[in-house]
Amino acid sequence: EPLSEPAQLRAxxxxxxxxxxxxxxxxxxxSAESGVPTFRDALTGLWARYDAQALATPEAFEQDPALVxxxxxxxxxxxxxxxxxxxxxxxxxxxxxxITQNVDDLHERAGSKNPIHLHGSLFTPRCSGCGxxxxxxxxxxxxxxxxxxxxxxxxxxxxxxxxxxxxxxxxPVDALEKAVExxxxxxxxxxxxxxxxxHPAAEIPQVTAKLGGTVIxxxxxxxxxxxxxxxxxxxxxxxxxxxxxx
Ligand code: BJW
Ligand code: ZN
Numbered sequence: 001e002p003l004s005e006p007a008q009l010r011a012x013x014x015x016x017x018x019x020x021x022x023x024x025x026x027x028x029x030x031s032a033e034s035g036v037p038t039f040r041d042a043l044t045g046l047w048a049r050y051d052a053q054a055l056a057t058p059e060a061f062e063q064d065p066a067l068v069x070x071x072x073x074x075x076x077x078x079x080x081x082x083x084x085x086x087x088x089x090x091x092x093x094x095x096x097x098x099i100t101q102n103v104d105d106l107h108e109r110a111g112s113k114n115p116i117h118l119h120g121s122l123f124t125p126r127c128s129g130c131g132x133x134x135x136x137x138x139x140x141x142x143x144x145x146x147x148x149x150x151x152x153x154x155x156x157x158x159x160x161x162x163x164x165x166x167x168x169x170x171x172p173v174d175a176l177e178k179a180v181e182x183x184x185x186x187x188x189x190x191x192x193x194x195x196x197x198x199h200p201a202a203e204i205p206q207v208t209a210k211l212g213g214t215v216i217x218x219x220x221x222x223x224x225x226x227x228x229x230x231x232x233x234x235x236x237x238x239x240x241x242x243x244x245x246x
Contacts, residue, residue: 008231008232008233009233009240009243009244011231012216012231012233012244013243013244013245013246015188015214015216015230015231016094016188016190016216016244016245016246017246018188019186019187019188020187021097021182021185021186021187021188022094022095022096022097022186022187022188022189022190023096023097023098023099023182023183023186023188023189023190023208024091024096024097024098024099024189024190024192025099025100025101025179025183025189025190025191025192025194025201025204025205026091026098026099026100026101026102026107026191026192026193026194026237027039027100027101027102027191027192027193027194027195027196027201028040028101028102028193028194028195029192029193029194029219029220029236029237030087030088030100030102030106030192030193030237031085031088031102031104031106031193032193032236032237033085033086033087033236033237033238034082034083034084034085034088034104034106035078035082036075036078036079036082036102036104036106038193039052039195040052040195045145047071047074047145050067050071053167055067055068055071056164056166056167057166057167057168058166058168058169061128061161061166064147065149065150065159065161066147066148066149066150067147068162069147069148069149069150069159069160069161069162070144070145070146070147070148072122072162072164073148074144074145074146075103075122076122076123079104079105079106079122082106083106083109084106084107084109084110085106085237085238086238086239086241086242087192087236087237087238087239087240087241087242088106088107088109088110088112089110089111089242090241090242090244090245091107091110091112091241091245092107092110092111092112093245093246094245096112097116097178097182097186098112098115098116099115099116099118099179099182099183099204100115100116100117100118101118101119101194101198101201102117102119103117103119103120103121103122103162103164104122105121105122105123116175116178116179116182117172117175118165118171118172118175118176118179118201119164119165119171119201120162120163120164120165120172121163121164122162122163122164123163124163125160125161125162125163126160126161126163127153127155127156127158127159127160127161128153128158128159128160128161129153129156129157129158129159130153130155130156130158132153132155133163134151134153134160171200171201176200179204180204180207183204183205183207183208183213184207184208184211186208186213187213187214188213188214188215188216189204189205189208189213189214189215189216190215190216190217190218190241190244190245191204191205191215191216191217191218191219191225191229192217192218192219192237192241193218193219193237194219194223194225195223196223196224196225197223197224202224202225205217205225205228205229206228209228209229214230214231215228215229215230216229216230216231216233216244217229217231217232217233218233218235218237218240218241218244219232219233219234220234220235220236221234222234
C-alpha cells in the first residue's frame with residue numbers, strides 16, 4: 001500500500017532532517033523551473049532541428065565545430081539570464097554534498113559550496129588540442145541562435161571547445177571519485193530531476209542504496225532509479241524540495 005502523498009512528503013522530510021551525511025544528486029530537471037530546458041526535452045527554436053544527444057559528442061565537434069560551439073554559447077547566455085529556483089535554494093540551506101550533472105552554475109549561485117560537476121561546466125572552455133584552460137568567456141554576448149566560430153588557443157592554435165563531458169569521454173576522475181565516496185558514506189541521498197539513463201552518473205544512487213543508505217527521488221516522471229528509492233516523490237523540484245528540506 002503506497003503512502004498518501006502528504007505522508008510521503010512527511011516521511012522524506014523526517015529522513016532528511018535526521019540525516020548526518022546528506023547527498024543531493026541533480027540532473028537537468030533541477031534547473032527546468034529556472035527556464036533551462038532539460039536535455040531530453042525537444043529543443044526549441046533553431047535548435048529544434050537537432051538532437052541534443054547528437055550535438056553532445058566529440059564527433060559532432062570535429063565535424064562542425066561552429067555548430068556545436070554556437071549551441072553551447074547560446075546555452076551559456078541563456079543560463080546567465082536566469083537564476084536559481086526555490087529548489088536550488090532549499091538544497092543550499094542544508095550542509096549537503098551536492099553532485100550535479102548540470103553544466104549550469106545555479107547551485108553555486110544559490111549558495112551551495114563546491115558542488116561536484118560530473119559533466120563539466122559551460123564556464124570552463126579549454127583547448128581541444130593542448131587542454132589548457134581558455135579563459136572564461138566574456139559575460140553576455142549576442143544571444144544569437146546558430147553556428148559561431150570557436151576561438152583558437154593562444155598557445156597551439158587548436159580550436160577552443162566547451163569544458164563539458166561528451167558521450168564517450170571520461171568523467172573528471174577527481175569529481176567522480178569524490179561523488180562515489182560521498183554516495184557510499186551517505187545516510188540519505190536525494191536524487192532530483194535526472195532521467196537516470198546516462199552512466200556512470202546513474203549508478204551513484206545505487207551505491208548509496210546497496211550500502212544501506214536511503215535514496216529519495218524527486219521527479220514528475222518514473223525513472224529507472226525508482227526501484228532503488230525508498231520514497232518516490234512525483235513532483236517538480238522547485239515545489240517539492242522546499243517541502244522536504246527545512
Ligand atoms: C523534472 C522537472 C522538474 C523535468 N523537477 N524533475 C553503461 C551502460 C550503458 C551506456 C554506458 C555505460 N557506461 C557508459 C556508457 C556510455 C554513455 C551512456 O551513458 N550512454 C547512455 C545514454 C546509453 N556514457 C558516457 O559516454 C560517459 N562516459 C563514460 O562512461 O566514459 C567511459 C566510457 C566511454 C565509452 C564507453 C564506455 C565507457 C559520459 C557521459 C557524458 C554525458 N554528457 C551529457 C552532456 C554534457 C554537456 C551538456 O550539457 O551538453 O550530460 S549528455 C546529457 O545527459 C548531459 C546530462 O548531464 C546527462 C543526464 O541527463 P539528465 O540530467 O538526466 O537530463 P534529462 O533531460 O535526461 O532528464 C531530465 C529529467 O528531469 C527527466 O526525468 C524529467 O522527468 C525530469 N524533470 N522537469 C524535477 N521541474
Ligand atoms: Zn592549445
